[in-house]
Amino acid sequence: MKYWLLILLLLNSAVYAQTNDSNTKLYAYQIKDAYPEYSIKEYLKTKLVYPAFAKANNIQGNVSVKFVVTEKGRIDSVTIVQGLSSDCDSEAIRVVKSMPDWVPAKVRRSDLKKWIKVPMRYTQPITFILTN
Numbered sequence: 001m002k003y004w005l006l007i008l009l010l011l012n013s014a015v016y017a018q019t020n021d022s023n024t025k026l027y028a029y030q031i032k033d034a035y036p037e038y039s040i041k042e043y044l045k046t047k048l049v050y051p052a053f054a055k056a057n058n059i060q061g062n063v064s065v066k067f068v069v070t071e072k073g074r075i076d077s078v079t080i081v082q083g084l085s086s087d088c089d090s091e092a093i094r095v096v097k098s099m100p101d102w103v104p105a106k107v108r109r110s111d112l113k114k115w116i117k118v119p120m121r122y123t124q125p126i127t128f129i130l131t132n
Contacts, residue, residue, distance in 0.1 A: 034069040034105035034120045044126060047095050051087035055130060059085050063092040063126045071117040073101040081123055092126045 036043075053059075064081040078096050083089040106115040 028109075030108045032106040032115070034073065034102050034122075036099065036102045038100065040099075040124065043099060044095060047098065048126065048128075049091060049095075050128060050130070051085075051091050053087045054085055054128060058130060059088060060129050061088075061127070063088050063128065064123055065092050065096050065126060066121065066123045067096055069102045069104060069120050069122060071104050071119055073104040075099050075102070076119075084128060088128050095126070096124065 061084045062082065063084045066077075066079050066081045067075050068077040070076050075097060078093050080089050080093065104117045105120040107118050108115045
């Protein structure tokens with residue numbers, strides 16, 4: 001229950017702009033974060049292919065991948081933040097680029113009724129672990 005409450009709070013958070021200028025209006029911004037309509041963990045588990053060279057050489061660990069979810073929910077600008085090996089890095093990029101579209105992030109200013117779709121940046125750790 002606490003977990004779902006935290007998610008709801010994060011998905012519908014507000015940010016307030018501040019200024020010292022008395023002629024400038026203050027606006028509250030509501031932000032709805034981008035999210036996939038599927039489990040990332042399950043997607044990675046089913047789509048990730050352990051590279052043969054990494055498997056043969058017992059290479060294990062994490063690859064951190066940074067990407068942007070565009071205003072249309074597409075995955076873009078996929079880069080490696082922390083790599084493991086060239087084979088594992090390439091596989092991590094491939095699987096992130098192949099993810100289905102996400103629901104894009106939205107922002108709404110307090111004086112507007114319309115939500116505006118915006119790009120958001122994310123970092124996703126991908127773990128490569130050999131099992132028997």
